[in-house]
Amino acid sequence: MTDSSSTALAATRDRLLDAAAQLFYSDGIGVGVEALCRAAGVSKRSMYQLFDSKDEVMAASLERIAPTYWASLAPSDEDDRPPRARILHVFERLEELTTSPGYRGCPFVAAAVELKRPDHPASLAARRYKDALTAFFQQEAQRAGVRDPALLAQQLTIVFDGASARAVVQAGALRGIAATTAGAILDHAGVVDQDG
């Protein structure tokens, strides 16, 4: 393969995955290959050159959005505030995301819930993403010196996903409840701001 055709293929892949991530998120996993290729401006032939199946496209589209999604939630590496503030930053950003009229919940949880197949490649991608979120919480909990960082990290992930679900079910912004609930869990674990 020439350099230019491999560059073209990479661009096609990106366009396909961006369209897939957007369509599956807004319309659900029922979106067909036809509609997907049309939205992406990609031929079915190209899609099947790149991926074996729609299932693989779904998984790859989640993998593709994961870094951007996390960047929209995470504190920056230069943010040297204490663990509590860095953890609450994630919940404050979640609150902001839920104010968007197009918010349809955490895309990773949504994929797992819709697929109902724990061994689907996209369900595995969703699990990896959620594990990475939990790992961030656990790392901060360790820095804070709590007794059971793994437990606290799981509890914070539960609050994150429950708050996301609430925004979907209630079809509205969270009005601070995500951060308040995470704050209660942090208080309970003794994670208070050293600066505060």
Add this chain to the structure above:
Amino acid sequence: MTDSSSTALAATRDRLLDAAAQLFYSDGIGVGVEALCRAAGVSKRSMYQLFDSKDEVMAASLERIAPTYWASLAPSDEDDRPPRARILHVFERLEELTTSPGYRGCPFVAAAVELKRPDHPASLAARRYKDALTAFFQQEAQRAGVRDPALLAQQLTIVFDGASARAVVQAGALRGIAATTAGAILDHAGVVDQDG
């Protein structure tokens, strides 16, 4: 309509809604009218005599399972334990539900997440069900005399839905984390067992 034909129609309706609740839960909202009627052993003609659309069937199937689902979670009316124990009962029952291999999350949240249409009749049914769960928590929080029963009730609902999501994403039982997290929220609100 004669009595016997109205009885037959009611039986058809129940059979259709039971099959719908089961199929939508296990396979998702993409299940078609054809497959649904086949599973229920009901003709499409009968379905459309009873309901205007598949959307209406979905909503009615959620309404139909709501009392049974709640009965599987709720403490009995005769359970005269203090509020904390009655609240934790719900989370302990949730833990048990998630050990079933067919567990696919809270059916009401799943419907709302899958539909992605806040004004869909089934999304409205899901919201009503979740509001009833929150109302139960709030009533118990009031009995416990907490400062902000509405806030505590919303936080407990978030933990409930986040734990349900965790069971789906991790494809496994919760191993006590739902009750532990609810317990942390109750501790934080000062809801301790008067008997404990």
